[in-house]
Amino acid sequence: MIKDYQRDKSLRSAYDLCIVGAGPAGITLALRLAQAGWRVALLEGGGHEFTPRSQQLYTCTSTGLEMYAHETRLRYLGGTSNHWAGRCRPFTASDFAVPPPVDVPGWPISYSDIEPYLAGAMDIVDLPQGAQFHAINEGLDGGEFEADRFLLSPPTRFAQKYASALEDTPGLDVFINCNCVDLLFDEGAGRLQAVLVSDYDGKRQQVKARNYILAMGAIENARQLLNSGSLAAAGVMRKDGLTGRCFMEHLNIDMGTFILKSGEGTDPRQYFTTDAFVAEYQAGKGNVQAAVLADVQTYGRTAEVKHFLENLACEMGVSSKIEFVAKFSCPGDGVISTLIEQFPNAQSRISLLDERDELGVAKVNVNWVLSDHDRHTIKCIGSELAKQFAATGLGFVKLNDFVYDTSLPLKxxxxxHHMGTTRMAASAETGVVDADCKVFGTDNLYVAGSSVFATGGASNPTMPLLQFALRLAEHLDQKLRLQHGAAA
Ligand SMILES: Cc1cc2nc3c(=O)[nH]c(=O)nc-3n(C[C@H](O)[C@H](O)[C@H](O)COP(=O)(O)OP(=O)(O)OC[C@H]3O[C@@H](n4cnc5c(N)ncnc54)[C@H](O)[C@@H]3O)c2cc1C
Known part of the structure; x- marks a missing residue:
């Protein structure tokens, strides 16, 4: 049942599971675990619809590259799925098998650990059963770029699609307008003893459960862990620890422009780096999209405009003066955008500020920064793409200067796609959660969502994070059954 915590505070005295955050990860976990017969509390800070009051609790500062963290995330039932685009591409075996060429390790698990949950995750986002991730074009010949393979979800809006399941599933209590403001850790027991919640009038109450899952998105998962005084006092959250660090995004680089050879058509093309490319260049992965600009198309073939301008410039001897016009037409027919992997980097991080939000939670700063490794990836992808376009006779690419001159600021x-702030690792020295998504140093605190990603690859994160959520639901179901059996 969905209850509005602002008016109705009828919490049970104890739950088997308390899940904080009702986006794709939280909703998936809550439904699976309640359907398995457990008593589940799903706590959502926002209401049924967007409100400025809830949304402003996401406000944060930014000291690195601007990433619009409070505009892009949505803080109400369904989370950011209320405006996601639905592009789905799974991780591949190499994402897990090949460690990043940086000083933090890759995944402590293998692809075969999450592959069994792919069909379930596809079903959740309404991809047809058995559908193949397919390409919309051929790859490029040189072996560096294959055709990208993906599927589009309708896109699934989790609050709408799962509204009746959230309302009707026995054992599930969904509380909206119920904000997590603290995590209360019992150092002696090594267990979280409660989540402290608040309504919008500042009325606070403890929610108690046997197990807790944070599913608030990558920035808020780290924020709540760092904000907890009891976790810090117990040494579970350490100043030199990795919580909040290794914040990763997928990079949409304005690579430049291209001119397609005539007869190549104007359909958008999507390419993806091959494993051979990644191995040869020690670079990250990347999707490259080449699309024809709509406003250029409305001017007809740019070649004709260019021809006219060239003649005019020659006749009048004013070529430099009309350079800006020529420049408008010269770059060609289209633009190249990307979805490129960022390697984990401890300097790219979420950290707490002294200032608190209206409910008393410390605000955060996001310092999103790239490393030389990322500039290397961008340069390799850009220059190899340009070579391949020319070599295959597809057309010509004009790269922006900052792609190959890494001293220039990037556009x-x-x-x-926020990832990595509670990264999965084999030990607390290199991560925040273990292979079961349990926070190191605790017995009953788990994290769901792309904050657990050890590396982000160049696949869209939502369907993969659902694979992890399904795997975590299975793990917790087994754990609770074992405890239940032992107690009986
Ligand atoms: C414009 C846009 C387009 C996108 N397109 C794609 C795409 O095509 N493909 C793709 O894979 N991904 C896409 N994404 C990313 C996708 O939206 C996220 O990966 C996904 O929503 C993450 O799910 P989540 O459940 O982990 O977190 P969220 O969806 O962020 O949900 C977190 C939930 O926690 C709640 N919450 C936060 N703080 C608290 C608190 N203190 N107490 C209680 N509740 C709290 C929030 O209200 C929210 O409901 C897109 C994102 C944007 C912004």
């Missing part, structure tokens, strides 16, 4: 935008 890029984020994809709102």
């Amino acid at each position: 890029l935008s984020p994809h709102a």
Whole structure:
């Protein structure tokens, strides 16, 4: 049943599971675990619809590259799935098998650990059963770029699709307008003893459960862990620890422009780096999209405009003066955008500020920064793509200067794919959660969502994070059954 915590505070005295955050990860976990017969509390900070009051609790500062963290995330039932685009591409075996060429390790698990949950995750986002991730074009010949393979979810809006399941599933209590403001850790027992919640009038109450899952998105998962005084006092959250660090995005680089050879058509093309490319260049993975600009198309073939301008410039001897016009037409027919892997980097991080939000939770700063490794990836992908376009006779690419001159500032935008801030690792020295998504140093605190990603690859994160959520639901179901059996 969905209850509005602002008016109705009828919490049970104890739950088997308390899940904080009702986006794709939280909703998936809550439904699976309640359907398995457990008593589940799903706590959502926002209401049924967007409100400025809830959304402003996401406000944070930014000291690195701008990533619009409070505009892109949505803080209400369904989370950011209320405006996600639905592009789905799974991780591949190499994402897990090949460690990143940086000083933090890759995944402590293998692809075969999450592959069994792919069909379930596809079903959740309404991809047809058995559908193949297919390509919309051929790859490029040189072996560096294959055709990208993906599927589009309708896109699934989790609050709408799962509304009746959230309302009707026995054992599930969904509380909206119920904000997590603290995590209360019992150092002696090594267990979280409660989640402290607040309504919008500041009325606070403890929610108690046997197990807790944070599913608030990568920035808030780290924020709540760092904000907890009891976790810090117990040494579970350490100043030199990795919580909040290794924040990763997918990089949308304005690579430049291209001119397609005539007869190549104007359909968008999507390419993806091959494993051979990644191995040869010690670079990250990347999707490259080449699309024809709509506004250029409305001017007809640019070749004709260019021809006219060239003649005019020659006749009048004013070529430099009309350079800006020529420049408009010269770059060609289209633009190249990307979805490129960022390697984990401890300097790219979420950290707490002294200032608190209206409910008393410390605000955060996001310092999203790239490393030389990322500039190397961008340069390799850009220059190899340009070579391949020419070599295959597809057309000509004009790269922006900053792609190959790594001393120049980049022109890029984020994809709102926040990852890595509670990274999975084999030990607390290199991560925040273990292979079961349990926070190191605790017995009953888990994390769901792309904050657990050890590396982000160049696949869209939502379907893969659902694979992890399904795997975590299975793990917790087994854990609870074992405890239940032992107690009986
Ligand atoms: C414009 C846009 C397009 C995108 N397109 C794609 C795409 O095509 N493909 C793709 O794979 N991904 C895409 N994404 C990313 C996708 O939206 C996220 O990966 C996904 O929503 C993450 O799910 P989540 O459940 O981990 O977190 P969220 O969806 O962020 O949900 C977190 C939930 O926690 C709640 N919450 C936060 N703080 C608290 C608190 N203190 N107490 C209680 N509740 C709290 C929030 O209200 C929210 O409901 C896109 C994102 C944006 C912004």
